[in-house]
Amino acid sequence: xxxxxxxxxxxxxxxxxxxxxxxxxxxxxxxxxxxxxxxxxxxxxxxxxxxxxxxxxxxxxxxxxxxxxxxxxxxxxxxxxxxxxxxxxxxxxxxxxxxxxxxxxxxxxxxxxxxxxxxxxxxxxxxxxxxxxxxxxxxxxxxxxxxxxxxxxxx
Numbered sequence: 001x002x003x004x005x006x007x008x009x010x011x012x013x014x015x016x017x018x019x020x021x022x023x024x025x026x027x028x029x030x031x032x033x034x035x036x037x038x039x040x041x042x043x044x045x046x047x048x049x050x051x052x053x054x055x056x057x058x059x060x061x062x063x064x065x066x067x068x069x070x071x072x073x074x075x076x077x078x079x080x081x082x083x084x085x086x087x088x089x090x091x092x093x094x095x096x097x098x099x100x101x102x103x104x105x106x107x108x109x110x111x112x113x114x115x116x117x118x119x120x121x122x123x124x125x126x127x128x129x130x131x132x133x134x135x136x137x138x139x140x141x142x143x144x145x146x147x148x149x150x151x152x153x154x155x
Contacts (some may be wrong), residue, residue: 003027004105005136011036011127014018016071016093019080024069024091026127033134034067034127035149038106039142040120042074042082042092048144050122053146055088057155064155066126069104071095072121124149 005011015025027035037054054061054068061068068090069115072079079092093100098120101107106123109116124144126135135152 004138005125005133006132009136009137011125011131011133011134012100013131014093014095014100014103016060016095016100018091018093019076019083019093021076024093026069026131028112029067029069029127030131031129032067033065033095033129035061035070035124036069036071036089036104036127037100037122038068038104038120039122042072042079043085044124047072048082048086050142051088051092052086054090055086057150060150061116064153066153066155068110071100071144073098073101116153126130126153 003065013026015023017026040136041047070092073096074094075096076094079094081102095101098107101120106121109118110121121138122140124137124140128134
């Protein structure tokens, strides 16, 4: 079971490939606030809803000084299809080894349909300009999550 992050913790740095195979690092965003969210699988109903909600809120989030990064264990080719099919306009990163997911506490045991399974724990974090965790939310619901996050961040 991976350890969960808490407000005030240093955000674990990472460098992962985006949908086009280009490396993207958390440190690239130093000096800005960034929402890092983890989702189980591209092109599934819940993940599509969540990604499209981030897409549709991106201008308002950007105006509030927030960038968005989505991370899943999918390979770059799969996330490229997802990005293109849904018109997603923020980086989607590939973590097939689940090392970043684990470091952020977003991979481990969870309940699914009443059973305990091991997998991606849908999670969202806000990282401040200095690389510290400002908000850590685990087991979020795909539907309505972005609206709830915007309310909490007063955006």
